[in-house]
Amino acid sequence: MDFQKLLEKFSDSKSVTNDLLELKINDSYSIQVYPNSINHLNEIMFFIGREGIEKYLYLLAPKAKSATKEKFNGAIVNESDTQILKKCELSKSNRVALQSLFSFTVPQVLGINDSFGFGDRLGLANAGHIRSLNIGNFKPILAQQSIRxxxxxxxxxxxxxxxxVWAVFQxxxxxxxxxxxxxxxxxxxxxxxxxxxxTMFTFDPGEHVDNNADEYDEQKLFSVVANLPWSELNDTFPAAERRYSQKEFKISNEFILNVNEQDFLRAYAKYGKAIAHIKKMFEHLKNESEGRPFEVEVSVDETExxxxxxxxxxxxxxxxxxxxxxxxxxxRFIGDFEKGIDYKGDLDLFKREYVKHLAITKYFGNxxxxLHSGSDKFSVYKVIGSLHSAHTHVKTAGTSYLEALRVVAAEDPKLFRAIYNFCFGLYETEKMSYHVSAVLSNLKxxxxxxxxxxxxxxNSEDARQVLHVTFGKVLxxxxxxxxxxxxxxxxxxKENEETHYKFLTNHFVKHIEPFC
Incomplete structure (x- = not known):
């Protein structure tokens, strides 16, 4: 059989759903091919396929020696007089080899384009994330994970x-x-x-933010600010005071900031050490990157x-x-951005404040x-989406894990019951490092x-948060x-992949639609 012609025919069947097609090698061996993954380079056809529930990269290549073919570690599983079919694990070394050949598999810096962060704690969700991008103008951030x-x-x-990378290629x-x-x-x-x-590095200086600064009197504020690491800030207390205290900043025709002495002192008391830490982090990144492109996000959202x-x-x-x-x-916006559930707070007040924050980004222009803890904040999405002119990055993570557990609940209720009871018993200890408010007595x-x-x-806020914060122990x-x-x-x-992708796609379309 001419496998090349068959794969070329498969390639014509590319679709959003990427429906599997059978490549029959012989009577006892066949591969389920993802048609969207078929790519040609240097007389070699590359594609992702499944054998049972496991996936591999395959190379259909001329039998003659080839530097391209030799980049990949694998085994020949079929051979003719002119061609070989090489089967390769979805490993790091093969991923690096793939990235050296196909530029679309290399992550990019996205700049101020609207972007959406899809955290994937299990490593199986990114294909579903990609399928949700049929609407909207978001650029996806697919490899996203915190050190925590x-x-x-x-x-x-x-x-x-x-x-x-393997999901992008698939x-x-x-x-x-x-x-x-x-x-x-x-x-x-x-x-x-x-x-x-x-390529993107989110700096979290939360441990250097003084959350008590809002409560300090002027004497305490002065003492804290006087003892900041001014040399690390390339600054002095008097110079900073001249820059901000009793100054007016015209952000827009409708929005002017009038800064008094306490505003100036409180800002430095709260964030002075955090800014020094970010400077240190940025300089380290710039030195270590050795000219490679990168971009930085600064996060102070996980503060009180x-x-x-x-x-x-x-x-x-x-x-x-x-x-x-x-x-x-x-x-750190006004209101509560708890994990795994919708926003809690006054949406009209949020909108008024968000418009001011947006004006500040336009003032600087770059x-x-x-929006962190962005999972399931549907009411906030509607507010931001209604503004249209807002450049936005939305960051989610735990909601994809919850969709995975939804698949387990649908397809293997016995397993889900065991997971749920396990999480129920762990919640009170595991919640300590998260902003959540679930009450166990509301659940059975x-x-x-x-x-x-x-x-x-x-659909239960309590259950979602119990399942959300216990992921580490479960895994x-x-x-x-x-x-x-x-x-x-x-x-x-893996056994219910299409159900998994369907759940993810439906869920993230709900996230993206309000911005369209």
């Missing part, structure tokens, strides 16, 4: 990048994607993610204290003064607002729900025979 998530899931930065997505090394707290964190090929409009202006202005280049800034043990009612738990807990849940979850998702 890597630690809790016991994954490596390379594994996150591998999963994203889906034939050639419109460009970003990669976000999220919530970095130390220079060492930067180095790990840079080595894995990440709301970022006022002047503090936003001050923060951005100081970063510009220190020549720290950043593409997005995540303030960065966008980033799994035995109190029918199989159909299990799916209804994904890493072991018994003498191996992982307690991880492999069972992964196998369930």
């Amino acid at each position: 998530e890597l630690t809790r899931t016991q994954r490596s930065a390379d594994e996150v990048m591998d999963a994203a 889906e034939g997505y050639k419109n460009g994607f970003g990669s976000d090394a999220d919530h970095l707290k130390t220079p060492a964190d930067i180095t790990v993610m840079l080595d894995a090929g990440f 204290s709301v970022t006022s409009t002047f503090e936003h202006f001050f923060f951005a202005n100081e970063l510009h003064r220190l020549k720290v280049e950043f593409v997005s800034l995540a303030p 960065y966008k607002i980033s 043990p799994a035995s109190g729900y029918t199989d159909q009612e299990l799916l209804g738990l994904f 890493t807990e072991k018994t003498d025979s191996g992982y307690l849940f991880k492999n069972k979850i992964l196998n369930c998702l």
